Structure formats: C-alpha cells, structure tokens
Amino acid sequence: MDYRHEEFQFEEGSRIQVFDVAKKQETLHCHDCLELNRIESGTGNYIIGGKVYEICPGDIFVINNRERHLAVHKEPVRMTVILFSSEVWKDWYNQDYLKPFFQRTEDFSNQIRKKEEGYDKLDQTFSSIKEEAEQKETGWRNVLEAAGVLLLSYLYRYYAGRKHIAEEGNAALYPEKRTEQVFSYIEEHFREEITLQEIADSLAVSKTYLCRYFKEMTNQTVFEYVEQVRIQYACCLLKKEDLSIAEISLASGFGSVSLFNRMFKKYMHMTPGEFRK
Structure with a gap:
C-alpha cells in the first residue's frame, strides 16, 4: 500500500x-x-x-x-x-x-x-x-x-x-515551508531506516537546529512524528492487507516485531492483533 x-x-x-x-x-x-x-x-x-x-x-x-x-x-x-x-x-x-x-x-x-x-x-x-x-x-x-x-x-x-477546543493551536498544521519539507521527507522515507542527519542534510541545516525547530513548531520530537506516521500506515495494512504482523512491522519501517508491538501499544493502546479484529 x-x-x-x-x-x-x-x-x-x-x-x-x-x-x-x-x-x-x-x-x-x-x-x-x-x-x-x-x-x-x-x-x-x-x-x-x-x-x-x-x-x-x-x-x-x-x-x-x-x-x-x-x-x-x-x-x-x-x-x-x-x-x-x-x-x-x-x-x-x-x-x-x-x-x-x-x-x-x-x-x-x-x-x-x-x-x-x-x-x-x-x-x-x-x-x-x-x-x-x-x-x-x-x-x-x-x-x-x-x-x-x-x-x-x-x-x-x-x-x-463539548470542550474539545484546546487553548493553543498546533503551528505545524498551518502552511510553513520548512516544516512541510520535514513532513515530506519523512512521509517519503518512513519505510526505511531514517537518521536525524539525513533529514537535516535534506534541509541543509544542523541536527541541533532541526530538533529545536521541529519541537517548537510541532510540540513533539522528529522521531515521535516518524513513529506516528509508521503506526498510521500499519493501521491501514492491518485493516486492508492479508499480511502477518511481522510483515506489516517491516513494511511500516520498524526494525523488529517487538519494537512494532511496543510502539503500537504506546500510540493505539492495544496490540496489533487486537486492532485487527
């Protein structure tokens, strides 16, 4: 997919x-x-x-x-x-x-x-x-x-x-060129092993600047965002594709099934198997 x-x-x-x-x-x-x-x-x-x-x-x-x-x-x-x-x-x-x-x-x-x-x-x-x-x-x-x-x-x-409006907004949702460049790079490469240096190089900035800037704009770290993209992709595979948990783990960019299971539980509050049912 x-x-x-x-x-x-x-x-x-x-x-x-x-x-x-x-x-x-x-x-x-x-x-x-x-x-x-x-x-x-x-x-x-x-x-x-x-x-x-x-x-x-x-x-x-x-x-x-x-x-x-x-x-x-x-x-x-x-x-x-x-x-x-x-x-x-x-x-x-x-x-x-x-x-x-x-x-x-x-x-x-x-x-x-x-x-x-x-x-x-x-x-x-x-x-x-x-x-x-x-x-x-x-x-x-x-x-x-x-x-x-x-x-x-x-x-x-x-x-x-319903009190579902927060006091402050997420600046990352508004169009901003450099943030969009980070998003685009991650969305293109999340299935691969990604390093901070590779992302920073794609923007021609330092790793320190990248981490500080991304945190200020999104209120999350670069790799928290990478994890979320991978988990969202895995959710679709679990619902649409007849693949094993191990296959979905690899296809979503996780290096191991144990890491996939741990991250899935962190963000979805259930196991991949429970989500698939």
Whole structure:
C-alpha cells in the first residue's frame, strides 16, 4: 500500500469545492486543504490520523491538512465531500471557526454522529452547500462561501460545547515551508531506516537546529512524528492487507516485531492483533 500527499486543484475563482465520491479508496493520503465529508450510504471503517471510526450513513467527518486518512469498506460507500482551500485558513486563521481543525484537545473526535446535539444544523447547512454547488444559480460562489462560513461556525459551536477546543493551536498544521519539507521527507522515507542527519542534510541545516525547530513548531520530537506516521500506515495494512504482523512491522519501517508491538501499544493502546479484529 502506498501513501500519497495530494495537492488538490480548485476551480478558478473558488476556495470551496463540493463533490461526491463513490469509488473505493486504495491509498492512505492527506492533502493541502481542509475537509468535511458526510457519509450518504454504506458502512465500513474510517482511519483518520491513527484513529479508527465505524462508518454509518449520516456521519460527518472533520479532517485537517495533515491527517492521513482512508475509508476501508467492503460494500460501496458514497460520501459528499466539502474541501476548503489553503487560502481559506490564510485569510481566516484567527477565526474561531477554524479551531476544530487546528486547536484540538486529546479527546477530540473526527466523527460527528446523527444522534448528537448540534448535528441537525450541520447536516442542514451541509445539504444547502451541496444543493448550491449542484445548481450553480447566479451568484452561487458567493453563496457557497457564505454558507461555508456558516457551516464552520456551527462546527466550532459543536466542538466548543463539548470542550474539545484546546487553548493553543498546533503551528505545524498551518502552511510553513520548512516544516512541510520535514513532513515530506519523512512521509517519503518512513519505510526505511531514517537518521536525524539525513533529514537535516535534506534541509541543509544542523541536527541541533532541526530538533529545536521541529519541537517548537510541532510540540513533539522528529522521531515521535516518524513513529506516528509508521503506526498510521500499519493501521491501514492491518485493516486492508492479508499480511502477518511481522510483515506489516517491516513494511511500516520498524526494525523488529517487538519494537512494532511496543510502539503500537504506546500510540493505539492495544496490540496489533487486537486492532485487527
């Protein structure tokens, strides 16, 4: 299984894109935009940033620009996707309604279910945006952007009401060239043995600077991030591929099964075998 970082091309003059997806996803991926999607039909599992959610019709999922995600399903799953371009958070980055993407508590859930309070307004606004994008009546782009702000505002109300908005954001989620270069290098080479010197050399900086800078920007070490990327990739293999634990361990970049088991337990709070069931 491959991992892909996507750069989505928006239509000219548009910062919000709306479309339906029905094809089976094959690749763990993230992209340079913010995503909300609503499950229209089908069931399965959604792997988002190392967490796994059971998919049910009506569910709304919130995905930021760094979260690797993949819908795993046997029967067809159809979803409506709303994407917000990077221009949106460059212009709106101080607004509360972006906090569900960038300022999250540890117990934040990417999934919003039908039965939860606040869902109805999100669902209704979601449907209005979809209808506006399909009909394309006069001024539809302006209406789409206004409705997008309304949807994000309801999203903020939903998460703030559950106290899932953190006091401070993660600067690593915002576009920053050098941080993106580190992410890109790790995402390209995580299956291999990676050293700090190799990453530092790819950026033409010292190891000391790399470690200090990355810690300041992400509040984690370089190798904590490497471990998370490897574990997220392993989660997808465990759900999609008929491989042994040892094979998945090697394919995900871990030097031994014992190290893989220890790291998996650290981040997922269960063993790989328990996760696979």
